[in-house]
Amino acid sequence: DAKTTQPPSMDCAEGRAANLPCNHSTISGNEYVYWYRQIHSQGPQYIIHGLKNNETNEMASLIITEDRKSSTLILPHATLRDTAVYYCIVRVLRDDKIIFGKGTRLHILP
Amino acid sequence: GAVVSQHPSRVICKSGTSVKIECRSLDFQATTMFWYRQFPKQSLMLMATSNEGSKATYEQGVEKDKFLINHASLTLSTLTVTSAHPEDSSFYICSARFSGGRGYTFGSGTRLTVV
Numbered sequence: 001d002a003k004t005t006q007p008p009s010m011d012c013a014e015g016r017a018a019n020l021p022c023n024h025s026t027i028s029g030n031e032y033v034y035w036y037r038q039i040h041s042q043g044p045q046y047i048i049h050g051l052k053n054n055e056t057n058e059m060a061s062l063i064i065t066e067d068r069k070s071s072t073l074i075l076p077h078a079t080l081r082d083t084a085v086y087y088c089i090v091r092v093l094r095d096d097k098i099i100f101g102k103g104t105r106l107h108i109l110p
Numbered sequence: 111g112a113v114v115s116q117h118p119s120r121v122i123c124k125s126g127t128s129v130k131i132e133c134r135s136l137d138f139q140a141t142t143m144f145w146y147r148q149f150p151k152q153s154l155m156l157m158a159t160s161n162e163g164s165k166a167t168y169e170q171g172v173e174k175d176k177f178l179i180n181h182a183s184l185t186l187s188t189l190t191v192t193s194a195h196p197e198d199s200s201f202y203i204c205s206a207r208f209s210g211g212r213g214y215t216f217g218s219g220t221r222l223t224v225v
Binding site for chain 1: 153
């Protein structure tokens with residue numbers, strides 16, 4: 001079973017920041033938080049990952065709470081092309097598998 | 111870097127025939143690849159883990175004789191859906207693990223339609 005809880009859907013206005021929450025209250029100390037997204041009829045795309053510090057790359061920022069029980073993915077300036085299902089996943093680096101939960105379907109509104 | 115190429119992107123086959131889907135790592139060696147299937151409006155479901163040079167490991171409930179997986183080289187894994195039926199129609203996605211912290215990269219998927 002997936003170890004994360006995400007809202008099933010969210011809306012965000014184009015040009016605004018999209019903040020996608022994820023609860024992972026049972027996360028272990030050696031588990032990383034990964035975010036992927038899946039645009040319709042495509043394979044998942046890696047976005048970002050982190051352990052306990054906040055992370056930022058060219059696509060997004062990842063904010064992890066101090067107790068690591070939740071995190072937020074931030075898309076700073078959402079565009080229509082960011083419409084996708086976003087998956088938050090926790091895993092140990094050496095783990096073989098990625099198990100997907102139901103994710104959050106993000107709708108970017110023009 | 112770390113690109114996985116999956117072919118074909120779409121395939122239509124007749125019921126009872128077999129279909130092979132290829133997954134290639136283009137610029138890295140993948141000792142481990144994974145196969146998922148996805149039904150409409152559902153999440154990805156892991157079917158099996160493909161290990162180069164050894165037998166694949168199937169998830170519970172996945173028929174290994176129906177979904178044949180071969181991982182004969184460090185850059186190629188294949189999934190063969192044998193004796194396909196309409197209920198096998200789905201979106202099949204492969205992924206490969208690579209070093210560098212990002213973990214996994216995914217193919218673009220294969221939409222299989224069995225008629």
